[in-house]
Amino acid sequence: xxxxxxxxxxxxxxxxxxxxxxxxxxxxxxxxxxxxxxxxxxxxxxxxxxxxxxxxxxxxxxxxxxxxxxxxxxxxxxxxxxxxxxxxxxxxxxxxxxxxxxxxxxxxxxxxxxxxxxxxxxxxxxxxxxxxxxxxxxxxxxxxxxxxxxxxxxxxxxxxxxxxxxxxxxxxxxxxxxxxxxxxxxxxxxxxxxxxxxxxxxxxxxxxxxxxxxxxxxxxxxxxxxxxxxxxxxxxxxxxxxxxxxxxxxxxxxxxxxxxxxxxxxxxxxxxxxxxxxxxxxxxxxxxxxxxxxx
Amino acid sequence: xxxxxxxxxxxxxxxxxxxxxxxxxxxxxxxxxxxxxxxxxxxxxxxxxxxxxxxxxxxxxxxxxxxxxxxxxxxxxxxxxxxxxxxxxxxxxxxxxxxxxxxxxxxxxxxxxxxxxxxxxxxxxxxxxxxxxxxxxxxxxxxxxxxxxxxxxxxxxxxxxxxxxxxxxxxxxxxxxxxxxxxxxxxxxxxxxxxxxxxxxxxxxxxxxxxxxxxxxxxxxxxxxxxxxxxxxxxxxxxxxxxxxxxxxxxxxxxxxxxxxxxxxxxxxxxxxxxxxx
Numbered sequence: 001x002x003x004x005x006x007x008x009x010x011x012x013x014x015x016x017x018x019x020x021x022x023x024x025x026x027x028x029x030x031x032x033x034x035x036x037x038x039x040x041x042x043x044x045x046x047x048x049x050x051x052x053x054x055x056x057x058x059x060x061x062x063x064x065x066x067x068x069x070x071x072x073x074x075x076x077x078x079x080x081x082x083x084x085x086x087x088x089x090x091x092x093x094x095x096x097x098x099x100x101x102x103x104x105x106x107x108x109x110x111x112x113x114x115x116x117x118x119x120x121x122x123x124x125x126x127x128x129x130x131x132x133x134x135x136x137x138x139x140x141x142x143x144x145x146x147x148x149x150x151x152x153x154x155x156x157x158x159x160x161x162x163x164x165x166x167x168x169x170x171x172x173x174x175x176x177x178x179x180x181x182x183x184x185x186x187x188x189x190x191x192x193x194x195x196x197x198x199x200x201x202x203x204x205x206x207x208x209x210x211x212x213x214x215x216x217x218x219x220x221x222x223x224x225x226x227x228x229x230x231x232x233x234x235x236x237x238x239x240x241x242x243x244x245x246x247x248x249x250x251x252x253x254x255x256x257x258x259x260x261x262x263x264x265x266x267x268x269x270x271x272x273x274x275x276x277x278x279x280x281x282x283x284x285x286x287x288x289x290x291x292x293x294x295x
Numbered sequence: 296x297x298x299x300x301x302x303x304x305x306x307x308x309x310x311x312x313x314x315x316x317x318x319x320x321x322x323x324x325x326x327x328x329x330x331x332x333x334x335x336x337x338x339x340x341x342x343x344x345x346x347x348x349x350x351x352x353x354x355x356x357x358x359x360x361x362x363x364x365x366x367x368x369x370x371x372x373x374x375x376x377x378x379x380x381x382x383x384x385x386x387x388x389x390x391x392x393x394x395x396x397x398x399x400x401x402x403x404x405x406x407x408x409x410x411x412x413x414x415x416x417x418x419x420x421x422x423x424x425x426x427x428x429x430x431x432x433x434x435x436x437x438x439x440x441x442x443x444x445x446x447x448x449x450x451x452x453x454x455x456x457x458x459x460x461x462x463x464x465x466x467x468x469x470x471x472x473x474x475x476x477x478x479x480x481x482x483x484x485x486x487x488x489x490x491x492x493x494x495x496x497x498x499x500x501x502x503x504x505x506x507x508x509x510x511x512x513x514x515x516x517x518x519x520x521x522x523x524x525x526x527x528x529x530x531x532x533x534x535x536x537x538x539x540x541x542x543x544x545x546x547x548x549x550x551x552x553x554x555x556x557x558x559x560x561x562x563x564x565x566x567x568x569x570x571x572x573x
Contacts, residue, residue, distance in 0.1 A: 049468065076467040089465045093483045102479070103469035154469055 003028045003188025004080070004157035009057035010047050011069075012040075019043050019212040023190070025158075025205075027062075030189040032203035032220060034196070036231060036279025039209045041192040045160045048190065049083040050076050061157055077106075080157035086167045088147035090135035096146045097122065097131035103154035121149040125179060141172035145179060152183060159184070161191040165198070177201060194281045196224060196235050208232050234280035248272065250286045264288060331547060338544055339537045346541035354516045355524035356545065362432065362520060363501035366439035370447045370496050375489075377444075378451035379481070393452070400445040407441050408509030415510075434511035435518050439500035446495040454488020455481060494557050498550055521546055 006025040011018070019040040025031050033041050046052035048059055050067060058068035061081075066074040090099050100118035105111065122131045125145040127138075135143055144164060151159055161180075165173040180202055193199060199206045199220040206223045208216035208231065216223045216232050224236040248264035251271075255261075255278070262274045262282055276282065339346075346352060381392045399407055413419045415428040415437070428434050458481075466480045482489065504522040511518040513527060521542055528539035 051464065076464075077470050077472055080470075082468045087461075089461055091462060091466075091480060091484075093486070102466070102471070106466070106469055106471035106475055150469065 002155075002186060003159075004061040005063070006048070006059075006061060006158050006188055006190070007063075008048060008059040010044060010054060010059070011056040012043055012047060012052060013055050014043070017212060019047075021209060021212070021214050023048070023207070025188050025190065027188055028186050029205065030184060030187075030191065030203045032199035032206045033190055033192045033209060034194070034199060034206065034235060034281075035209035036277075036281075038279070040212045041209055042162055044209065045083060045162050045190060045192060048158065049081050049160055050074070050079055051083070080154075081160065082151040082154065082156040082158075083160040083162065084147055084151050084164055085162040086164065088135070088140075088143040090138075090143055090146055090150070092135050095132050095134055096127065096138065096142075099135070099146055100150045100153050103150060107154065117153060118149075121153055122146075124183070125149050139172075141168055141175060144168065144172075144176055148176070148179065148183070152187065156187065158188045158190065161189060161193075163192055163194060166194065196220075196281070200224070208235070230277040231279065234276045234282070248288050250282050250284055250288055252284055253282060262288070334540065334543055334547070337540050339540070342537055343541050343544075346538040347545060349538060351515060351519075351524060351528075352538060352542055352545075355519055355521050355542070358432070358435070358516070358519065359501050359521040362435045362439055363497050365436045366443055366500040367447075367493060367497045369436070369440045370444050370500075371493065374444055374447040374492075374496075375451065375482075378448045378455060379477075381448070381452045382455035393449070396445050396448050398445075399442050400449075404442055404503065404505030405509055408438055408506035408511075411438060411441060411506065411510045429510055430512040430514065430518060432511075432517055435507055435520060438506035438510045439503045442503055442506055443496045443500040446499050447492040450488045450492030450495060451485060454485035454492075457488075458484040490557060494553055498553065501549075502546070 003025075005027050006023065008023040009021075010023065011020050013019075017038075017040070021040070021044060023031070023044070033044065035041050043052055047054060047067070050073065053073075054067060054069045056069045058065050058072075060066065061079070065072050066079050066081075090096075091102065094102065097115060097118045100121050101111075101114040104114040104117060109117070119128070119131060122128050125148070127142055127145060130138065130142065135146070138146065148164070164180075165176055168176065177198065184202070191198070191203065203220050205218065206216070206220040207214055208223065208229070210229060210231055215229050223232060250262050250264050252263045253260055254263075256275070259275060259277045260280060260282070262276055262280075264272050264274055274288070282288065377392075377396070381389050381396070384392060411434070412429055415421050415426070415434070417427075417429075421428075428437065462480050462484060463476050466476045471479065501520075502522055503520070504526065507518065507520060508523060508526075513519050513523050515524075519527070525539050525542045525546075528542065529536055
């Protein structure tokens with residue numbers, strides 16, 4: 001399994017919204033992409049996957065242009081880029097095994113070998129006994145595991161993950177996070193996520209995308225420890241803190257004219273209101289590290 | 296005086312429709328079932344076997360099944376691509392194409408037959424080809440295809456549009472070419488629509504009367520299908536009313552059998568629900 005060198009300059013206009021970003025990943029590098037809702041994360045991934053046309057720029061894999069604004073558009077079949085989103089999108093009429101074997105079969109791998117490989121994948125993702133089940137008889141977490149195996153079974157040149165854990169409960173998401181850490185090695189990955197913990201646990205580099213522009217780029221720990229924008233600062237506070245004395249739980253959230261007001265309760269049962277920028281990744285129940293200046 | 300508000304009662308899973316609506320609903324069921332019961336009531340059981348196995352009845356049945364199957368096959372060959380085209384067109388084009396496809400559905404079949412005659416007839420647009428179509432078995436198949444095609448196209452198109460583009464995109468990303476996507480993703484996902492469309496299409500073709508009568512005529516063994524045979528028998532020309540009833544019973548039994556067959560075979564859904572999801 002070897003990932004490609006990904007190099008993209010991307011400019012997309014959608015009404016008033018402009019996405020203008022450069023993306024570079026070494027072969028086998030894992031990038032995390034974070035940003036408020038509407039920042040353009042999904043559009044960015046859609047361009048690399050070939051589903052969104054470019055207005056300017058180009059997407060290059062190993063130096064070969066697979067898409068540009070002038071009309072080069074390598075079909076998904078030859079491009080080798082797989083997008084895996086929140087929905088696993090397993091083919092409902094095929095079993096788990098047939099789903100995993102689908103990609104290799106489409107690339108003309110003989111049936112028996114594709115099925116044997118699919119069985120090996122089922123064992124790796126811990127679902128060895130469930131190969132004959134259709135997706136409707138798998139849980140959400142199991143479906144997402146099969147979808148991941150189905151993507152990796154085709155040895156993609158680039159794997160794009162768009163919030164793959166967002167619709168799962170925390171325990172299930174943890175299981176998949178472990179699986180991602182084990183199985184992504186060697187694959188070039190761009191992963192959009194809302195969870196700073198994902199970036200720290202999985203990514204080599206963290207890109208922050210705000211209003212269509214990249215505002216931070218570097219090793220996750222570095223970006224989060226030296227926040228350059230309000231969003232990144234808010235992000236940094238959601239990382240499970242090194243300073244437990246200052247951790248607080250978000251009780252309720254209100255929208256205000258210039259952002260959100262989070263009502264938090266500290267470990268010693270004191271209440272505080274925090275003002276955070278709009279789009280901060282906080283939900284009721286989130287643990288937030290708060291620092292004295294915020295109070 | 297205010298009456299106490301009685302909260303609407305509903306048995307779990309039955310919803311909140313007013314219960315009194317059951318009366319018109321049951322009337323509807325009766326209206327659909329009673330005429331058929333009356334038909335069965337008039338069957339002369341003593342001569343039934345004789346009526347069914349008469350030469351005229353058997354040849355009408357054979358002709359109906361053969362032409363119905365041929366028309367269904369043609370509808371599949373041109374209807375599947377047409378359904379795909381409509382489902383993947385821009386909304387305005389799709390609406391226009393859908394309207395065109397719906398015309399035979401709302402058109403009196405007689406008008407359809409007349410139109411076909413003016414296209415294929417000796418003095419029609421295609422008359423110069425010297426191709427003698429009207430009043431042949433081919434004409435029967437064409438008339439049936441004309442009236443039955445909308446049933447297949449509309450059912451399949453709805454199913455394709457509902458299943459959307461996401462699975463096709465996923466398949467393309469995994470490396471499947473367009474034919475692989477069609478055979479292994481699009482059509483299997485639309486299978487329920489394809490199946491019910493095909494059944495409706497065959498049923499409509501086999502029951503076709505008006506367009507066939509005008510465009511193909513009523514020649515026993517060549518263009519006299521079951522509905523034409525029933526009409527002829529009922530009018531007393533040649534055979535008795537008894538055989539008209541017997542033939543009708545046969546058509547009725549055939550359609551119920553087809554329906555039951557389809558109910559029993561649901562591709563993809565077979566093993567889905569049983570223990571896990573209950």
